[in-house]
Amino acid sequence: MQRIAHTIRDGVGFDVLLIAFALFYLFAFAGLPILYNVILSFQQVDMFSLGSLFHEITGWENYVAVFNDPLASRVFWNTIVFTAASVFFQFSIGFALALYFNQRFPGASWIRGLFLAGWVMPGLVVGVLWNWLLSGDFGVINWVLMSMGFIDEPIFWRSDTDYSLIAVILANVWYGVPFNMILLAVGLAAIPDDLYEAASLDGATTWQKFWTITLPMMRSTIGAVIALGIIFTLQQFDLFAAVTSGGPAGSSMVAQYWSWELSFRQFDFGRGAVIAVMMIVVVLGVAAIYVRSTRQETRL
Amino acid sequence: MKRLTLTTLASVLLCSTAFADDITLTMWTESSNAPESVFAQEFSDMDNGITIDVREVRFDDLVAETLRAFATGTNPDIIAIDNPDHAAFASRGAFLDLTPMIEMSDQIDIENYFDGPRSSLTWDDGVYGIPRASNTIALYYNKDMFRAAGLDPDSPPATWAEFYDAAKALTDPDNDVYGVAFSAKASEEGTFQFLPWAQMGGGSFDNINTDGAAEALDLWKRLFDEGLTSPDTLTRGQWDSTGTFNGGNAAMAISGPWELKRMAEDADFDWGVTLLPVREEGGPRASALGDFNLAVFANSENPEAAFQFLEYYDSQAERIWPEFTRMPSKIGVELAPTGDEKIDAAAPVFVEQLQYARNRGPHPEWPRISKAIQDGFQSALTGQAESKEALDQAAGAIERILN
Numbered sequence: 265m266q267r268i269a270h271t272i273r274d275g276v277g278f279d280v281l282l283i284a285f286a287l288f289y290l291f292a293f294a295g296l297p298i299l300y301n302v303i304l305s306f307q308q309v310d311m312f313s314l315g316s317l318f319h320e321i322t323g324w325e326n327y328v329a330v331f332n333d334p335l336a337s338r339v340f341w342n343t344i345v346f347t348a349a350s351v352f353f354q355f356s357i358g359f360a361l362a363l364y365f366n367q368r369f370p371g372a373s374w375i376r377g378l379f380l381a382g383w384v385m386p387g388l389v390v391g392v393l394w395n396w397l398l399s400g401d402f403g404v405i406n407w408v409l410m411s412m413g414f415i416d417e418p419i420f421w422r423s424d425t426d427y428s429l430i431a432v433i434l435a436n437v438w439y440g441v442p443f444n445m446i447l448l449a450v451g452l453a454a455i456p457d458d459l460y461e462a463a464s465l466d467g468a469t470t471w472q473k474f475w476t477i478t479l480p481m482m483r484s485t486i487g488a489v490i491a492l493g494i495i496f497t498l499q500q501f502d503l504f505a506a507v508t509s510g511g512p513a514g515s516s517m518v519a520q521y522w523s524w525e526l527s528f529r530q531f532d533f534g535r536g537a538v539i540a541v542m543m544i545v546v547v548l549g550v551a552a553i554y555v556r557s558t559r560q561e562t563r564l
Numbered sequence: 565m566k567r568l569t570l571t572t573l574a575s576v577l578l579c580s581t582a583f584a585d586d587i588t589l590t591m592w593t594e595s596s597n598a599p600e601s602v603f604a605q606e607f608s609d610m611d612n613g614i615t616i617d618v619r620e621v622r623f624d625d626l627v628a629e630t631l632r633a634f635a636t637g638t639n640p641d642i643i644a645i646d647n648p649d650h651a652a653f654a655s656r657g658a659f660l661d662l663t664p665m666i667e668m669s670d671q672i673d674i675e676n677y678f679d680g681p682r683s684s685l686t687w688d689d690g691v692y693g694i695p696r697a698s699n700t701i702a703l704y705y706n707k708d709m710f711r712a713a714g715l716d717p718d719s720p721p722a723t724w725a726e727f728y729d730a731a732k733a734l735t736d737p738d739n740d741v742y743g744v745a746f747s748a749k750a751s752e753e754g755t756f757q758f759l760p761w762a763q764m765g766g767g768s769f770d771n772i773n774t775d776g777a778a779e780a781l782d783l784w785k786r787l788f789d790e791g792l793t794s795p796d797t798l799t800r801g802q803w804d805s806t807g808t809f810n811g812g813n814a815a816m817a818i819s820g821p822w823e824l825k826r827m828a829e830d831a832d833f834d835w836g837v838t839l840l841p842v843r844e845e846g847g848p849r850a851s852a853l854g855d856f857n858l859a860v861f862a863n864s865e866n867p868e869a870a871f872q873f874l875e876y877y878d879s880q881a882e883r884i885w886p887e888f889t890r891m892p893s894k895i896g897v898e899l900a901p902t903g904d905e906k907i908d909a910a911a912p913v914f915v916e917q918l919q920y921a922r923n924r925g926p927h928p929e930w931p932r933i934s935k936a937i938q939d940g941f942q943s944a945l946t947g948q949a950e951s952k953e954a955l956d957q958a959a960g961a962i963e964r965i966l967n
Contacts, residue, residue: 311631312656400796401740401813420795425946511750512798513942528628530932 298544305537314533326534335514335522342429343498343519346436350500351493353437358444358489363478365445366452376449383442391506394435398422398507425515428508432516435503440496444489451485452478487557494550498543519543587869589616590640592630593856594623599888600644600696600858600877607876614869616642627931634658634861641864642873644696644856647684648752648934651926654685654692659859660867661690662874671875680853681893684923693859694874695893697884699820700851700921701757702913703727703841704806704827707834709734709741709815720838724783727841731792734815743792745805745814748784750942753801755924755934756852757818758784758941762955763850763922764843769933770966772940773955776843781944781951788945798945820854821914824889824907837910839917853921855890885911891918929965936961 271277305326307319330336365376382390397404400420409415421431455478463473479486501520504510510517510525517525519539527536593600596618604616619640621629627649633639634653645653653659666672674682674691681695707717713733721727731743747753759769761784765776787793794814797805802819809817810830817823818840827835840851858877860870881892885899889907891914892899899911927933940958944951 311627311652312634312658314631314635401794401808423795423798425948508799509750511942513750513939513946513948515946530935531631532932 301537301540301544304533305541307534309533309537311531322534326538330535330538335517338514339517339519339522342515342517346429346433346500346518347494347497349433350436350440350497351490353433354440354444354493354497355486355490357437357441359448361441361445362448362452365449376445379442379445381442382439383446387439387500387502388506390435390439391503394431394438394503395422395507398431398434400424422508423512425512428512428516432503432507435507436497436500439503440493443496444493447489447492448482448485451482451489455481484557488554491550491554491557495547495554498547498550587614587866589614589642589864589866589870589873590619591616591642591644591873592619592621592626592640593644594621594626596620598644598696598856599880599884599890600856602887603877603880604873607873612872614866614872616873637863639861639863641866641870642858642860644858645693646752647681647695647853647855647857648924648926648930650685650693650857650859651687651930652928653859654687654690654926655928657862659692660862660864661692662694662860662871663689663691665868665871666691669871669875672878676895677893678895678918678921680918680921680923681855681857684853684926685857685859687926693857694878696856696858696877697888697890698893698918698921699822699854699891700914700918701760701802701818701820701840701854702851702917703838704809704817704819704823705730705836705838706734706809706812706815706831707836709833713815717834717836720836721841722839723841723845723847724780724843728783728786728792731787731816732790735790735792737791740813742794742808742814744787744816744818745793745809746797746818747800747802747805748797748941748945749799749801750938751801752931752934754941755937756854757802758937759924760840760850760852760922764840764848766848767955768922769924769927769937770962771959772937772962773952773959775952778952778955779843781941781955784941785945785951798942821889821891821910824904824910828904828907835906837913839913839920849917849920851917851921853918853923855893891915927966932965933962936965 268277272281304319306321306323308322308325309319313319361376361379365372396402398421400406400418400423403418403421405421406415406418410418419427421427421434459477459481460473463477468476498520501524504516504518504521508516510521520543523536523539523543525536526532526539591600591604595601601618601620604618608615623646626645630639630643630645630653639658650659666674672694677695678698681698685691685693685695703720705717705720710717710720710730715730715733721730727744733743735741735743747757758781761780762768762772762774762777765774765778765780767774767777788795788797794800794805794808803823805814806817806819806823806827807830808814810827812831812833839849842849858874860867860874864870878894881894881897882900884890884892885897886902889902899915901908902911924930924934936958939961940954943949943957944954948954949957
């Protein structure tokens, strides 16, 4: 008895306790909901059977229905385009800004901090602001573009099927840049200055220093930032709700918004769950990359 | 001292028994300024031992939130619910069938309500609530702009052809004026606006692909193609669209009486309201029937008390127009003057339009039917399909839902 008490206080028992606690937490608050979601995706669940524990099991019917939906292929491509474009521009602009603020000019860290102001705003607020900015008739963005002579006719960002997805991407890039910049700036700050000094003494150009010191030293940070970027982008919901609602005619519909719409607008929880299951698979893959890239690092 | 304690004890006992007789009801609604919230406060202040706690739930979340609450048994006693959503709850036995109580009631007579609101809350011969109010859509128009464009402000467009011609004549891109503002949004608002046009073209929600409905959609499409309405009509709700009318950026607007108060304050021009234009002279009229119903949940512990509130609500029908600019659903209630000349001039138009207002449904799967209709008109308006083709697709989708 005393041995057990002892091992729990100071020994293997304590480790087991810690692990058990963490696993229990994960199982209860992440495992069970995910499992329940997978089960839902094989069931016929509507607004009134939601509360009951057992539902009619329909096998792969929901999956077939989702894949045969005329919207499915567009949603698939839109999700890829939205994610790829958002992450690409968030990362490149964020990296450029991080490098810029890494040049230690007066006030650099202050101004860099101010950039976070955009990121701390709630997504719905950002969405409503962009909704106004992108308005076709009275939008500021159209006014700027027209008065600078880039366009002759206003672009109906939210209502033109060719532009609606771009509209949300624009908003999302703006929203995500500060976060990318801050994480990358932390990575940059951790690169020892003497490496650059040594390279300068050897006559390396700025370009060479960037390719041979900055990028390799930043590899794990970059991996983590991109993985987080993909996960956050796949989670992006507020901007769609506020800017285009996935429209017009589904032209800016992405998986996460579609899942919500099926579940909470059409009350077809089974089909909503199907999309959620597929997104979980993708996110798990990305999360694996994230874990890998932070394995040797404790910086993030 | 002892006596004092006894008296205190007695009074405490008395108080607590009185307290036990008190009934507290809960009611969920979209707005604390809506008539049911105001009347609930008055009802609670009366000496009837019933208190109603009102909780405001955002309109967009009302159905989802209520479903969740119902699933877990934490739903309120009374709810104010948008009329197309009513059937889903009634058909599944979530709402209480009020027929026996209405039969006993001196106040509520279901025959006193207009057909549209009455059918929205009836399911399988049961009566599952009372209408809160009714609304419908009509055509607002800027009389000053009519005069400037050489149109007669006293004979606004009455047919689709006249409506198109007026929109064309009134559109003035140099001054940022569109011919007409309305909503073709992919939401219930879009269905609300499109369905009457389909119905005037001989269609209905279970027969959406008639030639007349396709003609209506063609007309909408022309408004977009020729720049007679803002492309943002596709993504804008009715309130925002009508805002552009109030601001002088649209010469006509299709919307309902809920706009009147704001328009009377914001619009600094001469405006009027007329019936929705029909397909051709003498053609069938139609309009949308909007607004909420009040229902009692089947699992309420105090259905009689809840019904008592519905009776009080029904007795206040005369106040619904002058105080809330909502239209009473009760037959024979005069719209008392509000004191605003333009609002009072609009009242009879909406009263007449309401006679032609038709229900959405009633059908328990209304949200999915509505979505099919939205997909139909949006795919035509964005040029992904011809109007007839788009409506055929919608009809196919609706057919699958209905069977």
